Amino acid sequence: MGIPTLHVADGLATIQLNRPNTLNALTSDGTQSNTDLSDALSSHSKILVALLNGPAIGIAAAMLGHFDFIYAMPQAWIAVPFSFIGLTSEQNASVTFANRMGLAKATEVLLWGRKMSAEELERNGFVNQIFCAEDTSSFHRLVREYLLDRIDGLDPAALLSTKRMIQAAVHEKNDPRVVNFRESFAQAERFAGVRERWRVIVLSTNCYRGFLTLSTMSLANRDQKFLDADEKASRSPSSETKAFEQPAPAFVNDEGLPVDEDKELTLHRGLKARQISMIALGGAVGTGLIIGSGTALRRGGPLGLLLGYSFVGFVCFMVMTSLGEMAAGYATRFVDPALGFALGWNYLMKYLIVTPNQVLVKWQRTSLTENNGYATRFVDPALGFALGWNYLMKYLIVTPNNINAAGVVIRYWDVHGKVHIAVWMVILIALIFFINLLGIRVFGELEFWLSSIKVLALIGLILMGIIIDLGGNPRGDRLGFRYWDPDNVENAPMGIYKTTGSKGIFLGFWAVMVNALFAYMGTELIGVTVGEAQNPRKNIPKAIKRTFWRILVFYVGGVFVIGLIVPSTDQNLFVATSAKTGAAASPFVVAANLVHIRVLPHIINAVILIFVMSAANSDLYIGSRTLFALAAEGKAPRIFKMVNRHGTPWPALLFCTAFCFLTFLNVQKSGAQVFTYFVNLVTFFGATTWMCIVYTHIRFMKALKAQGISRDQLPYRAPFQPWGAWFALVVTFVITFFKGFDTLMTPVNIPNFITSYIGAPVFGFMWLGYKLWYKTKVIPPHEVDLITGKREIDEEEEQYLAQQAALGPLTLLAYAYIISPEVVQQTFFTPIAYLTTSIVKASIHTPQSSQTVSMASQSISRSVTKKVYAAETPEGAGAVVRRSIGSMSLRNLSPFLMLDHFHLTPGSGFPDHPHRGQATVTYMIEGSSQHEDSAGHKGKIGPGDVQWMIAGKGIVHAEMPLFLPDEPNPMGMQLWIDLPKEHKMTAPTYQELSRNEIPTAFPEGPDGPIQVKVISGKSFGVESPVKHLGGCWYMDFQFKASETTVFQDLPAGWTAFLYILKGSLKVNGSESHEQFHTLVLSCEKSENGVLITSTSSDARAVLIAGEPLDQPVFQYGPFVMTTREEVQQTLMDYSAGKNGFENAHIWKSKIGSSLM
Known part of the structure; x- marks a missing residue:
């Protein structure tokens, strides 16, 4: 293997790597065979580790107070705030550099034109943590615990959506041999250009169900090393840098060929x-x-x-x-x-x-x-x-x-x-x-x-x-x-x-x-x-x-x-x-x-x-x-x-x-x-x-x-x-x-x-x-691309709303801390570091009785308090969904975690993915789908059918579309419901109803202009056989005429919302609301139902209500628990294949194999 070489230009550094790798050896409990990493670990008695490299881990490391040095890219390393990973032994100083998509193994490291040993790396601040492990199993356990503790279990698989942000820093053809330093600096400015000792960073990574999701807000307590071009030009190099500094390499074009500095660079960003x-x-x-x-x-x-x-x-x-x-x-x-x-x-x-x-x-x-x-x-x-x-x-x-x-x-x-x-x-x-x-x-x-x-x-x-x-x-x-x-x-x-x-x-x-x-x-x-x-x-x-x-x-x-x-x-x-x-x-x-x-x-x-x-x-x-x-x-x-x-x-x-x-x-x-x-x-x-x-x-x-x-x-x-x-x-x-x-x-x-x-x-x-x-x-x-760019604008909107929410009450506190941290610490008894919790806690609601509240004799309707449009976005493997609940603009609506309105086409679906701590409700509106899980359960969900799955302590399953003759492409709804704390580790169970088994209510008689399919709960004297571990009502309202009004009773104090599948309707006589909008309803104790009026002859909406849970929510993708420690334990259980995931590490579905 060649020697990884670090180059320096204008105070910025880059390392050139050799070839691809995998992180499997670092994210599983056992050693993966036939990998450079496992070979390196097997001969090392003392291992030197900084932090795993990946498109968002480096950012998290910088936020948590680690040094600024190198950030890894596929086949190239560029200079932005980051702590890199190095694996070395005491004797021969062999080093393996790893990132999410690249691994190179070498017997020595060339830094600023000089070969450096492990001791020099540590002494110069390039490595911040040393782990002593006698075998690879101990090493994996130490690294995993360290990562879970310091960056809240951030999994590299969850970072795919941030990859494109970092790729912007490499020249447009991403040549593996060279890096454009001007663009590297432009990328670094986003993270290191904040000129305060304290800063607020909002980092949001959303991915599909098979991956893990992290939303984190952090205040970084550290002295910044600003990567600003003007400051770098005027700042003298550090003593360590001077000793090894080489002339800056020539800038490069998109073919990797050197060019003069004043020729082919990039435009500057300078307008305010x-x-x-x-x-x-x-x-x-x-x-x-x-x-x-x-x-x-x-x-x-x-x-x-x-x-x-x-x-x-x-x-x-x-x-x-x-x-x-x-x-x-x-x-x-x-x-x-x-x-x-x-x-x-x-x-x-x-x-x-x-x-x-x-x-x-x-x-x-x-x-x-x-x-x-x-x-x-x-x-x-x-x-x-x-x-x-x-x-x-x-x-x-x-x-x-x-x-x-x-x-x-x-x-x-x-x-x-x-x-x-x-x-x-x-x-x-x-x-x-x-x-x-x-x-x-x-x-x-x-x-x-x-x-x-x-x-x-x-x-x-x-x-x-x-x-x-x-x-x-x-x-x-x-x-x-x-x-x-x-x-x-x-x-x-x-x-x-x-x-x-x-x-x-x-x-x-x-x-x-x-x-x-x-x-x-x-x-x-x-x-x-x-x-x-x-x-x-x-x-x-x-x-x-x-x-x-x-x-x-x-x-x-x-x-x-x-x-x-x-x-x-x-x-x-x-x-x-x-x-x-x-x-x-x-x-x-x-x-x-x-x-x-x-x-x-x-x-x-x-x-x-x-x-x-x-x-x-x-x-x-x-x-x-x-x-x-x-x-x-x-x-x-x-x-x-x-x-x-x-x-x-x-x-x-x-x-x-x-x-x-x-x-x-x-x-x-x-x-x-x-x-x-x-x-x-x-x-x-x-x-x-x-x-x-x-x-x-x-x-x-x-x-x-x-x-x-x-x-x-x-x-x-x-x-x-x-x-x-x-x-x-x-x-x-x-x-x-x-x-x-x-x-x-x-x-x-x-x-x-x-x-x-x-x-x-x-x-x-x-x-x-x-x-x-x-x-x-x-x-x-019919061939025009109507998908590309839509997800980006969805994410920008969610990021904007998240930033506004994050910067609201904390902005004044953060700026005060910049000016005088001692005063803030004395004023607020809770250390401000507590506010940097990386896993988002949901709002805690007032406890409610588990029994259905008796309906008042007088009908007092709820009203709309929030309206959110569910835009189409790619999800899973080639699927398209409208996320009603669970987006950045509508989260933590206890007990509801997510509601997706999905559309499936050939080549799409939701292959193998795990769950723990929640229930999932799949309701097929059109077409059919099939499911298969690690417990041996499998079957078909036909048009109009419902599957109510209690994931409990753990299940791994696949959900894939069925394309049958005379049936349209599958379309349906999937609802995620948080389970009460006492039921989170219950055994997985299913409740399945065919369309003929779902009871239907007719408020104005069988020939009337409205029917209500009662998936769970009660409506006009009709009650569903589905029993949820916690209060939840789920109904499908279908109107056949405009200006038809119905009053649906709801338990007082329950969280409730409407999602409009088709047409338009009004709530409590308010303005008309169009298709694909989510309407969050008010929750006053005096309100005992909701008045719904169709404003189109084909209006259709689902009404979902649930009893709020008096418990925090720590959600890590498909794992939903009540404490950080429980999430960490879930990750370890999933990796080790125990406590509900016994077959997880060996089971693979047949129906999802084509997309895995």
Whole structure:
């Protein structure tokens, strides 16, 4: 075997491993044969151990106060807080390094270019614990006890869901020979960048039933060793490090080949939350509104201007809602580069943003090819490719357009051209180039202030216009709607363009819509606050509402004010047909001049210059990052992947800057004419993006329908669909197709015609070329991927809610402890370390009688206290479930632990997994399933059948689907119920009822509109034979008509909830609740039941109620006990095969073998 080698760069360390391994030898009681680990242990009399390596164990070790050193990855080790495992003997210092997926054995260890013995490892702090064991069995016992005691039995098998977080730190192809240190550091920042001696970390790992689940919150009492790049650069190495330090190795590319430091690294994360929000707000306001609206006013008149901008604004809103519906339901980590805000800004969010005030930032580096965007995913990869380049070309053109607009604005002060326009062009291009070259920190701070000025200035301009109109001007002239009156302004309130009469009015209005389409380009940048929103299901609808109000206030409000204060016939308005650029390019400047405000026009013009320069600066930034992203995906030359030490992709920046020199057309043509050329190009590229967004949304809705998924299940449902998307698609296409109508009218304008339509063949060439070369096809609706990304957004929501809950009451205490731990310890008698319990305790409820409480004579209904949507998520082996109870947003609803609404397809199921301490209730709604357990029990659960299993002291079983002729795919419910403490170690038992054996109640008679299947408990005089060890009622309500009401008695004080399987219903006369929602009911002593009313003719819901248990809950996946020690004993019993798990270590089911 080769020697594991540790490398150091900028204070960070990495070890290269050789080949894969397994942790079985460390997680079972006996020695696994034929493993490097067992061979090593058999010859060692003294064993040196730190901690097991794994994607979350290293984090837990850091939280618990161990040293920072190395964190392991599959086939590579990177530097983040971690304590590694080393197995060594005293004599020959042979070492075996192990992690969850890799093991390498060597006779010596090379650290910083020097071979180190076990004593040196311990002396230098690389190992924190030594175990003396005479044989492998003793060693395994010691290690297991140590782990259970220090990290609460964290099992490596439970950490699969955290693996992807750590994989982000290795270069995109995860080359086993090398590690990209810049990315290693970026990953380490999440855990070591907290600059307090005390910190709160929320770590949540959820996995399917066969694995173990840990939810832990910990306060780490230790002095941090910050892995911050700036601090590392300035900090002197430790004495131990200096002795062995070697020159930093070259950085590497994705093929593992060394490259210079300033070439191919990664982008830096440097934008702050305040910068993101302000850039998003100011980014949608540019030259189209501030300058281009003058052209629209001249052609369409004030009424045409208002109607045109309002109409296109509605189209824009439809596009944003379409995008929002897809974004809310399906997380696309690296969204397609064409979809408006997606590439560029979502890319910016993913790579560059450090989100402040988060305890644990879930940041992940993912390539475009791994998580394709919506167009690629829902339509055709060829469309995604064409859109990517279309989006890039938009920014290649819009940047010189803004430079040209800046030159137009500057001409206001240099009417006679004393300084040649080319000089201004060079100065402006150089300025934005160097700002972008300096990196994200300079760009972010400057753009924050520029955007702030833009937003405040636009609000000020609108208010100024209102004041001028109402007479607040030097002339004291109240304008009102004077310029809308045809007696004062010719052809008012509509304008006339190209010809006379009604035809001229129509052409004028159409010209306004073309101009408005350009003005709204960039509104999709508002989506930057959506791309990485915390709790997106809550925040995306808010962002869409903000989009509506921004359109209404900034755009519609702005052009309305312009139409009030400037006559459409004013010769100073910026019109593309003028021979030379007017002195006052903006209608706001024209308005100030008309009322003789002498200084104000200069101030307004200066503000407008800031507008266009800010737009040019951000457009160059987005264009260079877009090109960088395309190169990273392999859709552009790889030279554009290179970045400098500031994290700036300088080849991409140079390429985009070169296009800025198109503004030199202004030297020969008038600025107005060049502005029109650029407007034509940008409008087509932007309109193409809009059309593809809504077309992708249409395909998305078709895929939902084809796969039987209702849009009601989505977190955000776009209004006016599907006709809203079709309307936006048709209108955008028609405006784009006819936007160059004036170029063919006398006199014919060939340059305008070319710039209006040249984008069409370019886009077609990109789409067709990619399609023919890669032989892609349009994805059929039933094959569209509607799973990927959904689980991530579910987990993000759960993590967000968990963080909010965790940071609530403990935040003040934690910060106080940072400042003065002695005071806190003196104030609070219980040591704060007690709060770091890793296994979550459930809320303890008031004890209730085990006897059913007598029903009161008067019916008092419960009401809904909490409503949670059960989103689909992958579970088990290929299965899909809706988790009603047991998610982060709805846990510890004693005595209930979990309720899953599952759907099974061929190739899915729940293979062998254990249980102890709870009951599981399986209720098949459609189709059949089969089960088999380690006690020899097996059988079939048919449609409508129920299996009530008391797991008791332990059982291992498998639950697999049966696909029978004339039966639909299996679908059902599985409920987990906590057992009272005195029954947790009872022998496993089954109670099984066929559908014919489940009693049914008919509140309004057998022919009535409602029936109740009484799985357990009582309903309308009907009682189920099922007896649970603890109080539990379980009923299935099926309605046949809308507005049917039923009152179901419930024991007072019991926990109760409804899960809606189908249709909709109301509780106690409240609002209607839709399918797949869980409704937690109130629990007042005076309430003796629940009033349920169907609001659809096919409503169906399960009502479940149970007596709360006066006991803590320590849950470790499928093991549910009342103390930590009992959980530890359960793990040992399961591993040793005793106390209920006698056959567990040798038994394997037949029905689950295909998925094991």
